[in-house]
Amino acid sequence: MSTSLDRLAARCAALLGPDAVIGDPVRLRTYECDGLTTHRAAPGLVVLPESAEQVAAIVRACAAEGVPYVARGSGTGLSGGALPRTDGVLIVTSRMRRxxxxxxxxxxxxxxxxxxxxxxxxxxxxxxxxxxxxxxxxxxxxxxxxxxxxxxxxxxxxxxxxxxxxxxxxxxxxxxxxxxxxxxxxxxxxxxxxxxxxxxxxxxxxxxxxxxVPETVRTLLAAFDSIEAGGTAVSAIIGAGVVPAAIEMMDALAIEAAEAAVGCGYPDGAGAVLIVELDGPDGEVAHQFDQVERLCRDAGAFEVRVAADDAERALIWTGRKSAFAAVGRISPAYLVQDGVIPRTALPGVLARIDALSAASGVRVANVFHAGDGNLHPLVLFDDAEEGAAERAEEVSGAILDLCVEHGGSITGEHGVGVDKARYMPRMFTAEDLDTMQMVRCGFDPTGLCNPGKVFPTPRLCGEVPGVRKGPHPLVAEGKAELF
Amino acid sequence: MSTSLDRLAARCAALLGPDAVIGDPVRLRTYECDGLTTHRAAPGLVVLPESAEQVAAIVRACAAEGVPYVARGSGTGLSGGALPRTDGVLIVTSRMRRxxxxxxxxxxxxxxxxxxxxxxxxxxxxxxxxxxxxxxxxxxxxxxxxxxxxxxxxxxxxxxxxxxxxxxxxxxxxxxxxxxxxxxxxxxxxxxxxxxxxxxxxxxxxxxxxxxVPETVRTLLAAFDSIEAGGTAVSAIIGAGVVPAAIEMMDALAIEAAEAAVGCGYPDGAGAVLIVELDGPDGEVAHQFDQVERLCRDAGAFEVRVAADDAERALIWTGRKSAFAAVGRISPAYLVQDGVIPRTALPGVLARIDALSAASGVRVANVFHAGDGNLHPLVLFDDAEEGAAERAEEVSGAILDLCVEHGGSITGEHGVGVDKARYMPRMFTAEDLDTMQMVRCGFDPTGLCNPGKVFPTPRLCGEVPGVRKGPHPLVAEGKAELF
The missing domain is CATH 3.30.465.10 (Uridine Diphospho-n-acetylenolpyruvylglucosamine Reductase; domain 3)
Incomplete structure (x- = not known):
């Protein structure tokens, strides 16, 4: 432990009490990653504040020592946003639960x-x-x-x-x-x-x-021969002006995994299943639910199951909710991606993911929030096989490229964190990223607050235009005469 | 016209063509205010760009000359956000209408x-x-x-x-x-x-x-003896989980003005009227509309009119939509405010506005988006009477104080602009305002982009923490030892 961390540990112990400070290397290892387990770093120090004033005091202490810090809640994030710094402090909020x-x-x-x-x-x-x-x-x-x-x-x-x-x-x-x-x-x-x-x-x-809490919740499961047919149903439902509480889709490989894990009993031979849930006032839900069922059949659903009660509803959701964990049954390891595409691009992008998978020999199971075009491709690999992780990573990157190419995004809900910072330039120009970092410099000029996340290349805040001296640089560079 | 404005005029004419630049003082007067007519300033120069590239070129030219600029759309804003600078350029977007x-x-x-x-x-x-x-x-x-x-x-x-x-x-x-x-x-x-x-x-x-576009729209007008009874109906409707498309309320003085102006025929003797509009799928609307009607009667509505068709719906809205202009019938001049309060504080705040009005002798007509607690008090005065405008301004300020005191806001939808910048410190601490200005400095370090709006005291961007040299100021000031 460095001297500044030692001083910080002593200060925090004085401030918060000794049981609110963890410096023991074995205990620190508990915090070495969040839900993205491929990135690990044990924090230099863990502190457990109980109030805003304590958090502020810790932040001021870190600033005074020039030590970086990272805040962490429960550590369930999937992009490494709470990955600690070995040279820094991890501020854990688990004692702020009122x-x-x-x-x-x-x-x-x-x-x-x-x-x-x-x-x-x-x-x-x-x-x-x-x-x-x-x-x-x-x-x-x-x-x-x-x-x-x-x-x-x-x-x-x-x-x-x-x-x-x-x-x-x-x-x-x-x-x-x-x-x-x-x-x-x-x-x-x-x-x-x-x-x-x-x-x-x-x-x-x-x-x-x-x-x-909505008056009524109704859920159905529709089975289709193909992802394309399922995608058609999604477009038809949204196009009809229905806003379901949820529309989830799973492809054949994801269904296979869920069946192996939890025996959810989805219809045999489905190339895709769609879960559609409506909620709201009785009158609205009844009316729209009939419409959704009809639109699914029109799009080619060969079976539609309507949950008769909460137990049946839970059964329908079991397969979907277990899907991530379930791929463990059909693959030793996997990467989960979080791309977004315009809803209308779903069939095209999924066909290209299929092609990518076929060409690389890397299996991809697709689970997604179909209504808002948020894909969660599960890229399967065997971590015991040499080079497999790298190939999976390559396919993952190619999928994100596909999303960006279709006007979408590299993340829908998991965040950029450390995991996707390197993909940011695929979506944003240098000017776009600079504009974001100007804001960061406004809040955090010394760059101690969760550094190394989101941005591929940290900008030194000395480069902020506000720091420029002398004539406006456009004038100095003669550019102001050019337009 | 200053030399830098002359140079800018010539440059912009070369860039955009001469008919896209207005320098004639008579024509410039057209642009001297937006919807807030109490503040006026003719711009130094008006330019009418047709593309993003032209806007960027104008902004770069202003930056090179150190001349401030203000963008303007149609000039309907009610807080003076597009008030021009006499020493600056007004960039009007009326040619960018594709x-x-x-x-x-x-x-x-x-x-x-x-x-x-x-x-x-x-x-x-x-x-x-x-x-x-x-x-x-x-x-x-x-x-x-x-x-x-x-x-x-x-x-x-x-x-x-x-x-x-x-x-x-x-x-x-x-x-x-x-x-x-x-x-x-x-x-x-x-x-x-x-x-x-x-x-x-x-x-x-x-x-x-x-x-x-919603399948169905249904509208009713409910008349109550008092604002309190109307407020009770609003709380009951929201509390029942109904989210109407709109809930508007008008008090007796606002109704009187609307009757005088457009003869909207609202029920006689109403202390308040409530307009409730529901939209959505037929099934939902029918169900909830009955509920709303019942809740209004339960809260004491002595008359409820349901619009049978679009013509009747338009009639109900006529009174509300003409309310601002209509106060011209009962008062030579008025100020319109835009405070926000928690919905549940409505009756209490309105009673205190009444008391303010009685104590000061300044009449206040109330028109408001009751569903989201957004008040539009119309503070009436006679601009021919000495000191009347100042008294109206005082009552306006006191109403905003009431809003802030109840945990609300000084503006709901009209913006801060030049009009309410002085009230910002009533809502925000110096630290809160500083945090906002750090962001402004990130985007606009030279302070040329619409200066003088929103913030009561512009912050020099040299004060941005990012510019600080030497040890962290908390250390330099010894504060880092204090916590």
Whole structure:
């Protein structure tokens, strides 16, 4: 441990009490990765604050020592956004788990960042409300992590992402100040903070919007011969003006994996299954559900199963929800990608993923939020086989290229983190990335706040235009005469 | 005209052609204010670009000369966000009115910033879609202006603000670069740009989301003895989980004005009327409409009128839509405010506005988007009477104080502009405002892009932390030892 980390450990122990500071190498290893296990680094020090004031004091201490720091909620992120620094401090929010306020008439709640996503819904369900963002890790992930990653979930087609359900945040800035970001006049700094992957500060209090529990939820499973037919059904449903709570699709290989793992009993011989869920008032749901069923059959569904009750609904979802874990049954290892494409490009892109898979011999199982064009290709490989991981990585990159080529994105809901920073220049020009980094430099001029994430090439904040001296550079370079 | 403006005029004429540059003082007066007519300043120069490249060239020319510039769409803003600078250039987007692309399968369109809001809806209506943001100026206001102000409208309770309907923007930054802001990984710079009131750059291309025209629209008018009873109905409707397309309320004085102006025939003796509009699929609307009608009666409505057809619906809306102009019938002059409060605070705040009005002798008519707590108090005065404008201004300020005191905001949809910059410190701490200005300095270090708007005290960008030299100031000041 370096001297500055030693000093920080002593200071934090004095501030927070000795049991809030972890310096023991064995215990530090617990924190060496988040949900992206291919990247690992044990933190130099772990601290467990209990208040915004403590977080601010830690940040100020890090700033004074010039030591980088990373915030971490439950560590379920899939892009390495909470990957620690061996030369830095990991600020873990697991002791900030209080639900501070529930305001039903105004449909909001105020929570600390360590509060578990599902616990918000549990607390307000007796009043008929829930917290809508539902990442599949919602039983364990934290609201602070949801804010950092702007987390989505199967139901974000209708309900949107975390950004749409956060009304205000109290934030410790990299300057160590406690500020309020929220709705109201001036710049929408809340908007830029949510989804900034922990690079602009640490949230210490979150005001979330509560959503009314729908009167009715109805779910169906439709089986098709091919992904193309399923894609046609998706387009028809959206085109008819229906906004389902969720439309999920799985291809044959994903179905095979789910059957092997949980025996979900999906129809035999399906090239693709579609799960469509509608929720809302009885009248609306009944009307639209009939329409969806008909559109699925028109698109060629050879079987449509309608869940008669909650148990049947859970059974339909079991296959989908187990899909990621289930591929372990058919492959020793896999990479999961998170590309996005325009909904209408689905059939074309999937055909090209098939071709990529055939040409490379690397199997790809597809599970996706079809309604919003968010693909989760599972690229399968055998980690015991030499070069297999590299080939899988190559196919992954090629899939992201396909997404970008079709006007889509390299990530839909998992974030950039350390995992996809290198792909950012495929989507953005140098000028676009520069504009983002100008904002980062505004918040974090010394670059100590979660460094190494999101941006492929960190920009030194000395390069910020604000620092330029003398005449405007366009004049100095003579460019101002050129246009 | 100063020498630098002369040079700019010549340069812009060479670049855009002479008919795209206005320097004649009489013609410049046309542009001396936007919808906030209490603030006026004729621009030093007006230019009318036709492309992003031309906008970028103008911005670079201004930067080279150190001349400030302001962008303007149709000039309908109500907070003076497009107030020109006499020492600066006004960049008017009225020649950028092309709808560049309509993509129905992906429910989006790409438009230039000068396109009129309602023209987007007109263009896509044959396909069954529309552009949801509906400021009352939608027949004339521009989409670029909607982006700058994050405009709302009567239907933003259900459909949200402009920010919720813009998917991407092409932007000319104050550096004169053309960048793309939009969905995807990295910071949500689109979010911070929309609603930044033209202080972070000029949008030159906007990708908007299209919304399906609802199957059914149903509207009712409910009359109550008092604002309190109307407020109770609003809370009951929202509390029941209904999300109406609009809930508008008018008080007795606003009704009186509307009757005098357009003879809308609202029920006699009403202390308040509520207009509730539901839209969506037939099944949903029918079910919820009955519920709303019942809740209104339960809250004490003495009359409920249901519009039987489009003509009756238009009649119900006539009173509300004419309310602002109509107060001219009962008062020589007025100020319109735009405060926001939590929905549940409505009755309390309105009672205190009444008390303020009684104590000061200044009449206040209330018209508001009740569903989202957005008040538009019309503060009436006689501009021929000495001191009356000042007293009206005082009452206006006191109303905004009330809003802030109740956890609300000084503006809901009109923006801060020049009008409310002085109220910003009532809502935000110095640290909060500083954090916003750090972002502004990132985009616009020289402070030439729409200066004097939003912030009460411009921050010199030399004060940006990124410019600090030597040890971290917390260390230098010894504060790093204090925590």
């Amino acid at each position: 639900i501070l306020e529930i305001d039903i008439p105004n449909q909001r709640a105020v929570v600390e960042p360590g509060v578990i996503n599902l616990d918000v819904s549990r607390a307000v369900r007796p009043h008929g409300y829930y917290f809508a963002p539902d990442p599949s890790s919602q039983q364990i992930c934290s609201v602070g992590g949801n804010v950092a990653e702007n987390s989505g979930g199967a139901h974000c087609l209708k309900y949107g992402f975390t950004a749409h359900h956060v009304l205000a945040c109290e934030v410790v800035t990299p300057d160590g100040e406690i500020v309020q970001l929220g709705e109201g006049p001036g710049y929408d700094l809340l908007g830029v903070f949510v989804g900034a992957e922990g690079t602009l500060g640490i949230t210490t209090k979150i005001t979330v919007k509560l959503t009314r | 709808i560049l692309e309509i993509d129905i399968p992906n429910q989006r369109a790409v438009v230039e910033p000068g396109v009129i809001n309602l023209d987007v809806s007109r263009a896509v209506r044959p396909h069954g879609y529309y552009f949801a943001p509906d400021p009352s100026s939608q027949q004339i206001c521009s989409v670029g202006g909607n982006v700058a102000e994050n405009s709302g409208g009567a239907h933003c309770l259900k459909y949200g603000f402009t920010a919720h309907h813009v998917l991407a923007c092409e932007v000319v930054t104050p550096d004169g670069e053309i960048v793309q802001l939009g969905e995807g990984p990295g910071y949500d710079l689109l979010g911070v740009f929309v609603g930044a009131e033209g202080t972070l750059g000029i949008t030159t291309k906007i990708t908007v989301k299209l919304t399906r």
